[in-house]
Each structure stands twice: as C-alpha cells, then as structure tokens.
Amino acid sequence: MPERLSAREVLALVADEGTFGELAVATRRPAVDGPLGWQGYDASRARAAERTGEEESVVCGTARVGGTRAVLLAFEFGFLGGSLGERTGDRLEAAYRHARAHRLPVVPLVATGGSRMQEGMLALTQLQRVARESALTREAGLPQIAVVRDPTTGGGWATLGAGADVILALPGAQVGFAGSRVRPRDADPAAYTAEAQVAAGSADAVVRPGELRAVLGTWLRLLTSPAPEAPAPRALGAAALPGSGWEAVRRARSPERPRAEAYLDAYFSHRAALGGDRCGGVDPGGMLCGFGARDGRTVAYAAQTGAPTRPAGYRTAARLIRLADRLDIPVLTLVDTPGAANDAEAERQGAGAAIADVFSAVACARVPVTTLVVGEGGSGGALALAAPGNTWVTPDGYFSVIAPELAAAILKRPPHEVEATADQLRIRPQDLVELGVVRGVVEAADHPPSRAT
DSSP: OOOOOOHHHHHHHHSOTTOOEEOOOOOOOOOTTTTTTOTTHHHHHHHHHHHHSOSSSEEEEEEEETTEEEEEEEEOTTTGGGOBOHHHHHHHHHHHHHHHHHTOOEEEEEEEOOBOGGGHHHHHTHHHHHHHHHHHHHHTTOOBEEEEEEEEEHHHIIIIITTSSEEEEOTTOBEESSOTTTSOTTOOGGGGBHHHHHHTTSSSEEOOGGGHHHHHHHHHHHHTOBOSOOOOOOBOSOOSOOSSHHHHHHHHHOTTSOOHHHHHHHHOSEEEEEOOOSSSOOOTTTEEEEEEEETTEEEEEEEEOSSOBOHHHHHHHHHHHHHHHHTTOOEEEEEEESSBOOSHHHHHTTHHHHHHHHHHHHHHOOSOEEEEEEEEEEHHHHHTTOOTTOEEEOTTOEEESSOHHHHHHHTTOOGGGHHHHHHHHTOSHHHHHHHTSSSEEOOBOSSOOOOOO
16 A cells, blocks of 8 residues: 555645645534534544644645645545545635636645545535536636545545546555445456556556656646747758659658657657546557647647557547647647558547547637648548648658558559559648648758757
8 A cells, every 4th residue: 555645744745845835714613513413523523633633634725836836735634534525615615716816726636535424415515616616717727737646536536636637646546436445346456546547548647756746846837838839840850852742651651750759859848748538548659748848938739659540649639739728828739640540449439539529629729739740641630630721741741631552542543553643642742832731841950859858
C-alpha cells in the first residue's frame, strides 16, 4: 500500500514554502448527530478531529506552486475517510467561488472514499454542488488540475478527480469509482490503480511525490500563459520541392524524414503531454497531444506520428483542442498519417464518430489553429486536423484525397500506372499551393532543434 499523506503533508509537498494561506469559510452549525440524527456521529467526528487536527475532511486555501498562484483543495483521508458531507460541500463551494473571483486555477488534491453515509442523501447531493462549481469554473476559462492520491474512489473520483482538465496520480494509488469494499469479489484489483487509469486514458500521468511540485508547477504555468498565436514551424527535412507526385509520396514515406517528435522538440523549449481520450482509450503510437512553452508562452499541440491514427487518438486530439479553446491557448496541429486506422477494431471503437469529433473541434475553435503537413496527408483522417485557411506544408509532405495505390485500384488501373496516378492527383506541395489547399510551403529551419524536457 502506498504511503497515505495527510492533507497538511500533501500541501507542504506541493506549495512553495511559506505561501499557503487557508481560506476562512463560514459553515453551518451541525445538528446533533448530523441531519439524520445518526447515533454516535458527533462522537465519530470528535475522534476524527482529535486524530487529524482538522475540523473537516478538506482543507482549502491559496498558495503558489512552482511560482503560480492557485486554489488548493486538500482532502484529509484520516477524517472519516475523506468523505464528503454538507460542511465539506460548504468549503469546496467557497473555494471554487474564491478561485473565480480572483481568476485562479484550481488544484484538487483528492483522497476520499466518497459520500458520508452518516448524512445520507444530503451528503450525496454535495456531488451536485461540486459538479456545478467545477462547471462554472470551467466556463470561466480557469484550468483545473487534479492530483489523485490513495485512495480516490466514489463520487470524489467522479467529480473532483475525473472531472478535472488534467489528472495526475500518485504511484500505486487506488483510483476508481468502486471502492475496495463494494466492487465485485472477483474484480481484478490492478484495474483500480493509478497506473491502470493512465493506461486506459482516464488519467494523464503517474507522478512520484518528490516530483509533484515541479510537474504541477509546469502544468499551472502552461495552462495560464497563452501565446497570442501558433506560428507555423520551419521545415526540418528536404528544402527542394519534389519533381513529381510519386517523388512527393516517396519522400513523405521515407523513414529518414523528420517526424512529429523532431518538430515538437524544435518548436518548444519544454512540453507536457495529455494522455488518453477519457473514454477508455490511448493512441501513443499515432497521436501526440499536450501543451508546450515557446518563447515563454503556451501553445497546444496535436501531432500525428506517421502511423494510422486510431479512434482514441482522434478523441484525444478533440479533447486537447476544446481544452485549449476554453483556456484561450492557440493550437498547432501536425498532419502526418497514411490515413485513419480502418481495421475492424477501429470501426468497433467508433472511428467515424471520432474523426467527426475532431472536424467539429477544429471548426468550432475560437482560438488560432495552425496546421503543418510534415509528411503524409492521407484523406479525411489527415484533413480532420487541418485548419481551414491556415494550413501549411513542408517540401517533403503531400496531401491527397486518397493514396495513389488505392486510387489506381479503384480506377482498375494496373500497378505500373500508380506513379502516373500520383501526378494526376496533384498532391505535391507546389500543387497544393496552386490549388489553394494550403497557404504555402514553409522554409527550412536555419538552426538546430532545441531540447524538450
């Protein structure tokens, strides 16, 4: 079992020294043994207070984390299992309102077993209060970054944890909607861990306690320092334009051509990755999403890696674009895929709906979106990420309605006519400019890539 830090210990772990100040909250006077008159409830609360030194299951305040001021909500699991009751709801509501009034990001440091049984349905309805406050904070354009500790289960996970924009988890933490005493007897306990939630795309990263302040500080800076726009990157590969359509295809498919990682490393001084689509899927081999610092300001990115993009990759990209749009952060997309994954499993995972979701996210974005085609631009699976009116291409990239081989097959042409078909499709960078599909061909970079951390 991982070490269970108290609320004060986790606050000391993440807050810059001497910066935490607890918020004063006026709470109601509780009825004897609570709203249900649950015999022994007052005595249980008194023992919890004596054991932990806290008056409730959550400690709320403001602090600087890595230099960025934020509202921190630290749960005390030692106080009745970190459960949510009416007075917990009072504190959380006041903290969220303070965050909105002062334009501060919110960081829930969650360790809870769920709603407090001794307060019955009145305790459960606190989740509605929390959900509303979180939604209002989201609408206000303020980021929420959750740190899920051991354990984070029940309604606390389903609101404060899973409802956050970015979710970090401590190693080995029990994380899941079902707590250990209510899940099926034959359930695999490994499925209810922080590591499992990251693997399933329901959380973004597992972070060791000693690294938490630095990682959390990085995320807070990135999500609160938007750049005015996302300029197109310089080309890292070939400088000369291809002579034929088939040459453009061969260049884009070359294993020596720079891929997404190289472009992201050159573009950003450092970056932090979003992991997963929040629907049970990840596509690390096909789509890279996150936020990066460029000249001290933040640009969001969604970058295809050259592989067929899977539904989870498209859903992660849509999640990224919508989050960036809400936080007023411009977006850079890198197009590089032979096309969307089209196997049977991709269809079962909702490939069409996932691609449609990205088309919608790009179309509805209010922030600037810039696209660079760095390699293969295969059909709708590539076009979904392309910004209308602000798409560029490198000299070793191409964009096509369909792969030349497939076009020839559909037209019942013999294999030796594939190269001529590539020319007919007019897929070279210079063709795309002439057709008005892209704004221009970017020039080669004149400096080596910088290091990303």
